[in-house]
Amino acid sequence: MAEQPGRNGTNGRTFDFPRPLTTVDVVVFAVREDALAVLLVQRGAGEGEPFPHAWALPGGFVDIDRDRDLEACARRKLKDKTGVASPYLEQLGSWGSAARDPRGWSATHAYFALLPALAAAPLAADAQWFPLVSGGVKPKLAFDHAEILDAAVKRLRNKVEYTSLPAYLMPAEFTLPDLQKVYEIILDRPLEKSAFRTRMLSADLIEPVARMRRGPNRPAQLYRLKKARAPVFFARTFNPPEG
Amino acid sequence: MAEQPGRNGTNGRTFDFPRPLTTVDVVVFAVREDALAVLLVQRGAGEGEPFPHAWALPGGFVDIDRDRDLEACARRKLKDKTGVASPYLEQLGSWGSAARDPRGWSATHAYFALLPALAAAPLAADAQWFPLVSGGVKPKLAFDHAEILDAAVKRLRNKVEYTSLPAYLMPAEFTLPDLQKVYEIILDRPLEKSAFRTRMLSADLIEPVARMRRGPNRPAQLYRLKKARAPVFFARTFNPPEG
DNA sequence: TGAATAGTGTCTGTTAGACACTATACT
DNA sequence: AGTATAGTGTCTAACAGACACTATTCA
Known part of the structure; x- marks a missing residue:
């Protein structure tokens, strides 16, 4: 790391280089x-x-x-x-x-x-x-x-193709459709709802809270990130490239 | 990038910080x-x-x-x-x-x-x-x-679990068992021959040359990297973790 | 009752894993 | 012939993709 000659007319061992x-x-x-x-x-x-x-x-x-x-x-x-x-x-x-x-x-x-x-x-x-x-x-x-x-x-x-990073973009409580939406926004393509849910729920990443999100339709389960959860790496990407 | 105050008693806009x-x-x-x-x-x-x-x-x-x-x-x-x-x-x-x-x-x-x-x-x-x-x-x-x-x-x-990086550790010509060996050395575990061959051969990564490696057994086809080949990313890892 | 979204189930295709089997050299 | 390694084929399990189907709310 310091075998280079010095640049100041000293003994060749100085570290007094011009510094970036x-x-x-x-x-x-x-x-x-x-x-x-x-x-x-x-x-x-x-x-x-x-x-x-x-x-x-x-x-x-x-x-x-x-x-x-x-x-x-x-x-x-x-x-x-x-x-x-x-x-x-x-x-x-x-x-x-x-x-x-x-x-x-x-x-x-x-x-x-x-x-x-x-x-x-x-x-x-x-x-x-x-x-x-x-x-x-x-x-x-x-x-x-x-x-x-x-x-x-x-x-x-x-x-995002193979990790749970989008979970860090979510508020404290969120639904699975919310999370899927964020994945889709980042990837700029739709994902399969069923495969998405299976993947997320089997990942030991999130846990349900005792509340639902209500709206003009069927309520959705709210989840939160498990405590201090490191990002999860999945073994496959979402859409295997070039079928 | 330069909104920090200076450190030399100048006008607060100097970039003359002590440099690492x-x-x-x-x-x-x-x-x-x-x-x-x-x-x-x-x-x-x-x-x-x-x-x-x-x-x-x-x-x-x-x-x-x-x-x-x-x-x-x-x-x-x-x-x-x-x-x-x-x-x-x-x-x-x-x-x-x-x-x-x-x-x-x-x-x-x-x-x-x-x-x-x-x-x-x-x-x-x-x-x-x-x-x-x-x-x-x-x-x-x-x-x-x-x-x-x-x-x-x-x-x-x-x-190495999901790319062709080990190909860059190979000499100009090598056999598939050679390549598999390098994968196994790095991963420190054996891989399935059949799955390994299928993956490598379907990756548009290597091409056979007109020679074989001879030894005290059945000769092996020699391959070389395709020209200027960027590393290949596979959609799955080798052994999906924690079945 | 209908609209809208949440959530599940079923079928199919792909591919890794396991492993048996065949192929081809040298001794 | 026997041994050793190269290379192929077959069966199974896992899971993503596709998509139909059911569930539950509000208006």
């Missing part, structure tokens, strides 16, 4: 108004600010005094913008290059988070939800954030 | 002598070098003049230590904290690479292959590299 900028960005997803939505932040326009007024993923520099590690930094950024903690936070990957930030060589550690729909209340003033239309978002994003968002959406879509 | 150290580490896998093996590098003992003489993952500081981006940096480290390019390189994740490097707050971008067995020829002088025994490696590793290695092994094992 280090940031953390978070892709925060929620389902709002029957669409998958992502949280964006509008950038300021101060002196030296790249991409003034552009929309960007919430994030920013690692603060080596406040942030014990990268994940703590991601949780801090998330909390700053939404006021809440996420029930699901996963590392997405890192993007680093000479070109992605006009201020110099920079590397960002990207995370993705899932928020229950209702938790979308106390947003920061500069933050806003944007629905995803055909995999992207309307405004042109700062830096390489469009690429990061694209990777996050792909990862989410892919994982 | 930025490194890249690569977990290089190969199958050697019927075992999964990982490439390690012995650290030097110069002044100020942390973990002198300890074994570590190949890697080191990002060189902002030579490395266009993180992946290029990983490829460079790999080439330096093995003399070859890897047919498969995937980002594994990043690890960053105040504690992982005694020289200060540091973040590493970890990659994992798969090498064909025979390509393990021209190693750097300080590099060596170590077989994995029960998921780990014998020597105590520098930094948090044991944790990174553990994550890489878990990721590999998991992906």
Whole structure:
């Protein structure tokens, strides 16, 4: 890790390299108004600010005094913008290059988070939800954030095929048709009700509560996530690809 | 990304934060002598070098003049230590904290690479292959590299259940029993020959060459990877967990 | 009673798992 | 001929896909 020569005319063992900028960005997803939505932040326009007024993923520099590690930094950024903690936070990957930030060589550690729909209340003033239309978002994003968002959406879509991740997008109590709806919104295709129910009910993921959702039709059983439930991985995807 | 206050008593918009150290580490896998093996590098003992003489993952500081981006940096480290390019390189994740490097707050971008067995020829002088025994490696590793290695092994094992990744560990020509053996080595359990063959042959992954492997028994058809074949994802895992 | 949605049951197709069976080389 | 490994076929279990059918509420 340190066999490279130094760069300051010292003894060849120094670690005093020019250091890339280090940031953390978070892709925060929620389902709002029957669409998958992502949280964006509008950038300021101060002196030296790249991409003034552009929309960007919430994030920013690692603060080596406040942030014990990268994940703590991601949780801090998330909390700053939404006021809440996420029930699901996963590392997405890192993007680093000479070109992605006009201020110099920079590397960002990207995370993705899932928020229950209702938790979308106390947003920061500069933050806003944007629905995803055909995999992207309307405004042109700062830096390489469009690429990061694209990777996050792909990862989410892919994982939804064989995991219980959408459960983290649900409110505290929800019905099976509610959950199926969220799966369908993310995958953008209908699923078979019967197979869906069988899969979810046999997964030791949710438990019924003593209430029903009532409406102008047959009431539906309400469920909640089992306590501290880690995501479930199913052995098959939903629609085996290319029959 | 830059709405944080500055830290130098300037106008609150500077980006002149103290910067973490930025490194890249690569977990290089190969199958050697019927075992999964990982490439390690012995650290030097110069002044100020942390973990002198300890074994570590190949890697080191990002060189902002030579490395266009993180992946290029990983490829460079790999080439330096093995003399070859890897047919498969995937980002594994990043690890960053105040504690992982005694020289200060540091973040590493970890990659994992798969090498064909025979390509393990021209190693750097300080590099060596170590077989994995029960998921780990014998020597105590520098930094948090044991944790990174553990994550890489878990990721590999998991992906082998439903992808064609082991194909990248094979020499140019191989038989189906050869390939099955590599799957079994990584998964550490036997697989059904019939199901294995059906899966591989229906995957549009390999093609027969006009030769057979001869031995003291029935000859076996030799195959090669189809050109520029991306990894194949199967719709099911091998042994559906917990029937 | 009808509309609407919740929830179940039945049939079929695909494929993994188990394992027996055949094939083809060398000694 | 015997041994060893390559490769195929057959049967079964599990489960997703399709879709019909029943259940329960409100208007």
